[in-house]
Amino acid sequence: MTERQSIYDAIGGIDKVDELVDRFYDLMALEPHFQDLRSMHPQDLSGSREKLKFFLTGWMGGPDIYSPKYGHPMLRARHLPFKIGLKERDQWLACMYKAMEECGISGNAAKQLEESFLNTADWMRNQAN
Numbered sequence: 001m002t003e004r005q006s007i008y009d010a011i012g013g014i015d016k017v018d019e020l021v022d023r024f025y026d027l028m029a030l031e032p033h034f035q036d037l038r039s040m041h042p043q044d045l046s047g048s049r050e051k052l053k054f055f056l057t058g059w060m061g062g063p064d065i066y067s068p069k070y071g072h073p074m075l076r077a078r079h080l081p082f083k084i085g086l087k088e089r090d091q092w093l094a095c096m097y098k099a100m101e102e103c104g105i106s107g108n109a110a111k112q113l114e115e116s117f118l119n120t121a122d123w124m125r126n127q128a129n
Contacts, residue, residue, distance in 0.1 A: 006061025010109040014057060021053045024099040037091040040082050060113075076124060085127035093121050 008017070025045050028034045041048050054066035055073055066073060082088075096117055100110055 007109050007112055008057065008060035008062035011060070011105050011113075013062065016103065016105070017053055017056050017060065017062070020099055020103050020105065021049055021056065023103055024052070024096055025049050027095050027099055027102075031095070034091050034095050037088060037095060040088070075120070076126075079124050080126055083127055084125050086125070086129050088127075089121045089125055093117060 011017070011020075025048065028038045028041070029045065051066070051070065054069065058064040058066050097114060100113065105113065
């Protein structure tokens, strides 16, 4: 990954974002240890999948496709109705890290994503523990 190359480009663009998000939600739905995380989402995950794909595309340095359709992300505000403590944060991170690994995202891009995901997930917490 070069200094000017975005994480989006480094991991493979929209195809890799789509693969990552699909694997993330598949793991969430299939793995029993992500049950609490899954229960926070609607039965039909298609809208959640689309929103995360659109958001991550811009967040990783690709085109902004989220805001024109859904407005400003307002991540924390949109998640305030949900109890997000350490357990929920850690389940989200474990699910995303496993999806990254299974999708072959590694090296510097993976390290940068892991750190950014950790910072963002921790910022989303609205419960002390």
